[in-house]
Amino acid sequence: MSTSPQSWTRTERLDADRLVAAVHAETGVRLVVEGPCPGGEVGAAYVRWPDGRRSVLKWRPDTRLDELRAGPLAVCETLRGRGYPCPATELALQVGGAVVLVQQLLAGKPLEVLDHHGLDQALALNKSQEGLLAGRADIPSTNLYLLDDGPGYCLHEPLRRHGRRGAALERRIRSVGAGHPARPAGDDVVHQDFHHGNLLAVDGTVTGVIDWEGAGRGDRRFDLVTLRFGLHAREQAPGVVRRLDDILDALPDDVLRPWWAHMSLRMTDWAIRHFAPGEVEHWLDLAEQRL
Template sequence: MTPSPQNWTRAERLTPGRLAAAVHQATGVRLVVEGLCPGGQVGAAYVRWPDGHRSVLKWRPGGRLDELRAGPLAVCEVLRGRGYPCPSTELVLQVDGAVVLVQQLLPGAPLDVLDHDGLDRALALNAAQAGLLAGRADIPPVRLHLLDDGPGYCLHEPLRRHSARGAALEERIRSVGAAHPPLLAGNDVVHQDFHHGNLLAVDGSVTGVIDWDGAGRGDHRFDLVTLRFGLHAREQPPGVVRRLDGLLDALPGDVLLPCWAHMSLRMADWAVRHFPPQEVPHWLDLAEQRL
């Protein structure tokens, strides 16, 4: 659902087969590609190791291995140490303009919709992220990009150029940015793409959370705002969105407003550049609810 960096450069030409070949050349490990994983904005494929166990091969365009180790991989190490259901990383290396990861294949499939039981589990998982990075100043905080462009997403100019409505929204986002710090405060784990499509489930029970590539330090309640934008993508069971809206309405303004402005910019800009034109007002409608 949520955009990821799209600066592919040379990595744009890399396929799962070529990446598996690069892994073999660099490490001697021969991975058999079984097929692409469904969904997502960044490539992922199922692979099988020589011993027969299956994993997920992912590639992050424009990424740097040192940044991934210092941020998302360090976050996942903390989470797994607390029993949080996120995948382990079995192998990671730099291939041309991409970081390539081989990660544990968790049981379950992504949720199509979020029912009330799923929302309960999502809220419990989010609450478990609180305070886990206290004393970990080495893990970078989340940058909100309310006054500057993000790395391939959260771009301001496309929204300004789209329409008078888009320009007015971008101006409100910048005004929020001028009144709030550029980095998310707090010592919680922040997933940054915590939507129901990244929750795995078996028979309706959540078994894991995937796609931690943007994880960092900040306020875990940021992820509730991300979840709300994810639920906007399609109709949900009755009452689920209303429940989450009630929780968001109870958040302090200095938490909710910058997080909402970030997600408004992220999704409105992405819709302008990547979605059919008729879908853009759908995201502007949501953004304007709290801006």
């Protein structure tokens, strides 16, 4: 994550000020807000502790802290115990219907373009997630939402209403969902938003992986499908996408197909509701490659 604050919107400023006030009222700790973090779709800001240490303040609306503790925060504790570079959670607080997190600020900036060295590191990190949650049935497995709506994302109705291509894609997604479990089996760590923008690096060396709030248990290879969709957002170094496609093409169809359906639903729905109309076709093109 870049350590330079970006410009605020009025809503972000009000949210950050309100949340640090809630932290102070609840804990007595007075955090100073410096500015918003770049990128992402969920609020995050840089804050400074009374001792001068800097951290990242994050807030997630419509979330229960006990659910985060049972899932994503437990996943991160497991990873950190194995030396995996994910941030420590320094403070977690329920504020009404939202959860406020203060997390360790890791060194590095998000990778804007993934080169072959970066892909090698991403693949190694993904491999290291294998089997880390064996015996942890208490940590929920990831839900693909192929037959029903997710919590604010993976919504089906926007696709049904988005012309012939969108409606046809939604039918194919539901067809895949009818033939596969909603929660794939596995004991690996699944980040569920493992794209190169969530990889921090210094001089090309990955120093951290951020944004674990959707993490759960399943098959680590799901994250490679997420990475592939992330690479579609902009042009990458020559040959990188082809390398990753070759890895995905080697997966069994009954493994790859439901994950591809999930990411197709997730990104196309999000594009319909949040991006410019022309960008929706960009995601439909990718979705249709393997559905």
